[in-house]
Amino acid sequence: METVKLMRELIANFEQERNYLPKETGLSLIESTGENDSRGISAKCRDTKVEDLWSLTSFFGYSTQTFVLAVNLLDRFLAMMKVQPKHLACISISCLHIAAKAVEEERNVSSTNELIRISQCKFTVSDLTRMEKIISEKLNFQLKTITALTFLHLYHGIARSHTADRKEALNLDTLEAQLKACLCRIAFSKAKPSVLALSLLTQEIEATQCVDMLEIAHHVQRHLKIADVELLHWRGLVAKCMSDYSSPECSRPNNKKLVWIVSRRTAQNLHTSHCSVPELPTIPEDCWDESESEDSCEDMSSGEESLSSSLGSDADGPYFPLNFLCQRYRNKYHHTS
Incomplete structure (x- = not known):
């Protein structure tokens, strides 16, 4: 019965996924x-x-889910609007904030002030609020969408329902980490969510060499009428993406980091309390100069540095070099007097 329910949900989402795809011409x-x-x-x-x-x-x-939704909102907006590079920072952070409010519990959603400070962007709360309104309107308020993660969870659930007592059960965390890596490349924004998710699933199943699970995946493919040539095309791109992330070149991060600027007293407190980054005290007001922004979307800075040399906690996954592990944010704050 669980499998039947999942298959019905799968079909329903499959029929609706085209409504949430970015325009290919825009991409x-x-x-x-x-x-x-x-x-x-x-x-x-x-x-x-x-x-x-x-x-x-x-x-x-x-x-x-928040990350995947934010990327979907960003791609859909960029694919329908002509955007100048200087506005991209505000747009991307707005998409993340919209996604967080749609997915996370209210108490876990960061404030707009905090989001702007940590992202090191040079726009105001008013800019962010106005941009969120623009994005929501342009996307017709379709903010809870069907994404590759939707299908990945459904596929995983269907496979698990047939392998509940087996050791070969697929690791959903690994699949999610692979999906996030793919979404960092615009090429995958052209893939149908159902096909991208199935590409990830079948590649991981073949890695486990589980014939039964592979047959389940093939059954799903036939049920959704996904052509072999389409699946093989995206599987090839997925395999290359995973290979690139495991390459020596990818393990040489640049020096663009989140920088924590704290007072001497705060620095002393950090040394004595051994706090991790998410628990750091609020950044002092004087490190954020709102005079740099004139509270206008037209004046938003285009000079923000990239925050990520590593890819967050997902560096623990098997598809990311061990070198990433030493790049965690908790080791990347500077002390100033």
């Missing part, structure tokens, strides 16, 4: 935009901001 325009073109968003610029969202998601303890 192609982003991919064709040069990195130094100030008139539009390039693929590299978009990917860097998504990595920032991943870092912030980990920092604030938000769920994978």
Whole structure:
């Protein structure tokens, strides 16, 4: 009965997924935009901001669902609107805040002030609030969407219902980490969520060499009428993405980090209490100069640095180099007098 219920839910979501896809023409325009073109968003610029969202998601303890939803909102908005690079920071942080409010418990959602400070962006609370309104209106307030994570959970549930007593059960955390890695590349925004999720699932199943689970995945594929050529195409891109994340080049993070600026007294308290980053005291007011923003979306800075050299707590996963482990935020704050 559980499998039947999951299959019905799967079909219902499959029939609706097209309503939440970014416009492919808009995504192609982003991919064709040069990195130094100030008139539009390039693929590299978009990917860097998504990595920032991943870092912030980990920092604030938000769920994978929040991150995936934020990326979906961002891509859908960028694919329908002509956006200047200087506005991208405000747009991406607004998408994260919208997603957090839609997914997380209210008490766990960071304040707009805190979100702006930690993201090190140069816009005001008013800018963020106004941008959230613009994004919500342009997306017709379709803020709770069907994503690849939706299908990943359904596929995992169906596979688990057939392998409840087996050791070969798939690790959902690993699958989620792989999905987040893929979403950091705009190419995967063109994939149907159902196909991207099935690509991740079947690749992981083959890694476990479980014939029974692979047959379940093939049954799901036939039921959804997903063509072999389509699945193989995205599986190839997924495999390359995972390989790239495991390469030596990917294990050489840059120096763009979250920087904590604290007073001498706070620094002493940190040494004595051994607090971790999420529990650090509030950043002093004087480290945020609101005069840098004129409270206008047109004046938002385009010079924000990337927050993520590592990819948050997901560096623990098997698809990320061990070098990432030493890049945790708890080791990356500076003391000033």
